[in-house]
Amino acid sequence: MTRALTEKRLVLATHNAGKAREVAALLAEHAIEVITAGSLGLPVPEETENTFVGNATIKALAAARASNTVSLADDSGFSVAALDGAPGVYTADWAEQPDGTRDYAAAMAKVERLARHSPDRKAWFSCALVLAWPDGHVESFLGESHGVWVWPARGEKGFGYDPMFVPDGETQSFAEMDPARKHAISHRAAAFRLLSEACLPRR
Numbered sequence: 001m002t003r004a005l006t007e008k009r010l011v012l013a014t015h016n017a018g019k020a021r022e023v024a025a026l027l028a029e030h031a032i033e034v035i036t037a038g039s040l041g042l043p044v045p046e047e048t049e050n051t052f053v054g055n056a057t058i059k060a061l062a063a064a065r066a067s068n069t070v071s072l073a074d075d076s077g078f079s080v081a082a083l084d085g086a087p088g089v090y091t092a093d094w095a096e097q098p099d100g101t102r103d104y105a106a107a108m109a110k111v112e113r114l115a116r117h118s119p120d121r122k123a124w125f126s127c128a129l130v131l132a133w134p135d136g137h138v139e140s141f142l143g144e145s146h147g148v149w150v151w152p153a154r155g156e157k158g159f160g161y162d163p164m165f166v167p168d169g170e171t172q173s174f175a176e177m178d179p180a181r182k183h184a185i186s187h188r189a190a191a192f193r194l195l196s197e198a199c200l201p202r203r
């Protein structure tokens with residue numbers, strides 16, 4: 001049985017500020033407040049699964065158990081058809097530098113270098129959203145946004161790989177468009193729509 005989300009506050013189990021901003025905005029539309037994992041000093045669990053839903057489940061359950069509060073995790077990534085779906089669940093790893101910081105310009109350049117020889121420019125973002133309760137119950141949702149990768153990367157808005165992705169039917173990259181536009185058509189918005197249909201009681 002699907003479990004409804006009746007709480008008005010939940011823990012957002014992410015340490016990524018770009019994601020936190022987008023998910024908090026989606027929740028605010030339903031008058032749900034967010035407690036950040038950072039403010040509770042929650043540990044960053046290892047993402048050992050090979051699916052987005054698997055890794056989001058690890059992060060959501062760890063936060064729910066540690067905080068004794070219903071928690072929402074987002075695991076997401078960028079996939080390129082010519083690379084058989086890579087970097088996929090390893091999207092964050094491709095940006096990781098030896099000193100632990102992330103360099104997205106370098107990560108995007110790596111994608112371009114490996115994919116430039118293929119005429120197939122199809123790419124997509126995926127987002128798994130998992131809600132977890134302290135008793136171990138979970139609800140999972142997967143959203144995608146399909147389009148093409150472009151080079152050179154363009155735009156300053158958004159975060160991560162946004163500058164090299166143009167969704168189908170759009171001319172601007174995710175990093176060029178108004179945040180409200182990304183918000184309406186993104187993988188994260190698609191997953192959130194499913195979550196909201198399944199778990200958010202209609203008022």
Ligand SMILES: O=c1nc[nH]c2c1ncn2[C@H]1C[C@H](O)[C@@H](COP(=O)(O)OP(=O)(O)OP(=O)(O)O)O1
Nearest residue numbers: 014015016074075076077078091092159160161162
């Ligand atoms: O809308 C997006 N626009 C651009 N890039 C994006 C997007 N959504 C995810 N991404 C990238 C960021 C990160 O390189 C990877 C997710 O990795 P992922 O492990 O899920 O998140 P994370 O480590 O940044 O934060 P955390 O695990 O604490 O939630 O995909």
Ligand SMILES: [Mg+2]
Nearest residue numbers: 016047075092
């Ligand atoms: Mg992560």
